[in-house]
Amino acid sequence: MYSLLIADDEEMVRRGLAETMDWESLGFRVSGTARDGSELMDMLEQDGADVVLADIRMPKMSGLDLAARIRIRYPGTRVVILSGYDDFEYARSAIEHKVFSYLLKPLREDRAVDVFKRLKYALDAERNDTADRQRSRIIRLREILRSIIETGGDASDIPAILEHPFPGGIVMMFDPSPSGTDSSLRERWHGILPGFLEELDGIDCDLVATSLNEDRMALLLIAPVADITLSVNEIFLEIRWRGREFGNMSFTAAVGKPAVSLRDIAESGSEARALLGHALYLGKNRLITGNDIRDERPLNLPEYQGEAERFIDIMSSRDEPTLINRTDRIFSLMREACPRDAAPLKAWFRNFFYAMDHVLRGRGYAPEAVLGNIDDIIDALASSRTIGDMRDLFYDRALSGLEATSKVSDKSGHRLVRFTVEALQTRFSEDVGLETIADELDVSSPYLSRLFKSETGVNFKEYLTRIRLDKARELLRETGMRVYEVAAVAGYPDQKYFCEIFKKRTGMTPRDYRREVRPPE
Secondary structure (H helix, E strand, O other): OEEEEEEOOOHHHHHHHHHHOOHHHHOEEEEEEEOOHHHHHHHHHHHOOOEEEEEOOOOOOOHHHHHHHHHHHOOOOEEEEEEOOOOHHHHHHHHHOOOOEEEEOOOOHHHHHHHHHHHHHHHHHHHHOHHHHHHHHHHHHHHHHHHHHHHOOOOOOHHHHHOOOOOOEEEEEEEEEEOOOOOOHHHHHHHHHHHHHHHHOOOOOOEEEEEOOOOOEEEEEEOOHHHHHHHHHHHHHHHHHHHHHHHOEEEEEEEOOOEOOHHHHHHHHHHHHHHHOOHHHHOOOOEEOOOOOOOOOOOOOOOHHHHHHHHHHHHHOOOHHHHHHHHHHHHHHHHHHOOOOOHHHHHHHHHHHHHHHHHHHHOOOOHHHHHOOHHHHHHHHHOOOOHHHHHHHHHHHHHHHHHHHHHOOHHHHOHHHHHHHHHHHHHOOOOOOHHHHHHHHOOOHHHHHHHHHHHHOOOHHHHHHHHHHHHHHHHHHHOOOOHHHHHHHOOOOOHHHHHHHHHHHHOOOHHHHHHHHOOOO
16 A cells, blocks of 8 residues: 545545545555645655646645645655646646646546556556666655754665765765756755756765755765765865756765764864855855864944935945945955854844935935835845855945935925924924925925925835834844833834834834844843
């Protein structure tokens, strides 16, 4: 009997699939059902399965995403996709993910019987085929290596699978950087990795490569310790070349200490993972060894509020050389500290860009016109893996801002808009509205609304919200005021509404923000 897991977000469908089909007559046993792809992956992690029957439309993880992950982590498990969408694109995607077959809802029993008869025949053939036994050996070695690296699992089965004593080895860990703009790094990596692991089986040396939970790849090079040092750089260059040819990938890699015995493999993997952290300042697309690292030093970055003022001054004066020098200075300070943790750098940038947003508004500029979307910049910084990535992003935004400020016309100082901006900056904690200010200026509120949006790039309500949230962030950083007090001073008498707005705009609660930006006392 082959084990079968069923995943569908509709309970009636799950139950129907599990109970109405005569699975045993087809050679299958239903070993469990899941409400979504995440739950099914947990089941696979615990007990495994020969076959998965999954709905293509599920919350948290679609059937196609599930198939892609199964290809990576459990290549011996076959997948059949079930869908109510008779659509060529779905079928094509299913084929690309190498699912065994594609069934349509409502399920026709005769069609399902035909598919699972063919599937049993394929599984039987695999069990009896010598090449597939070799494949199973590779899969088992990958599973053992993944367990060793991720949880310190047992390595004692390796000699039996190799069919010879363990001569020694070393662990290399790879952080991938697929190129291209068609999809995110994570999505491309999941799509490329299964085939790439098979590609590495063709390297003319004894090695095992496996995927890791953190979207990395680990490789165990098996060879006598005396021969390993000479092989490591050569293997890295070979894998880098194959990655470029196979899927336009590049790699940052690190290598641990040689493993003389089986129990040393986990330690070699731990050291390789730790060394990858130094890529933050050493840079990417290279092999990192213990000889490359430097001691971490105190991070001495300029105060972000004052730095934001200086950058806006430079932009306003159209002084590109000074802007470049100032940018280089910031990133030189970062690299000189040799940091392994990017969190303090990203926190500084987040505060710096929020400060720039505040300064630009105060000087009559529309921040979007100068910097683009602040939240998009911060998201991009959060995904940066090296200081070099951060510099490229920062430098691009700084030069764009320099160009944008040179295009801002004198009309941004329009008397009505200037009065409105000043009123919002001084009266933001009050119940101030567009109609109130329009009455004070003796103009109609629709006219003021259109003029304000034209001059600042955002509407009145959005501008006021940003000023209030700027003030809230400042109070959370600089004072010990309670959240309800911060909310009131920022112009939000309703604390619950304030917390909802704050989390929607910043991605975190006021308390979480305070914990991140204020050092522990």
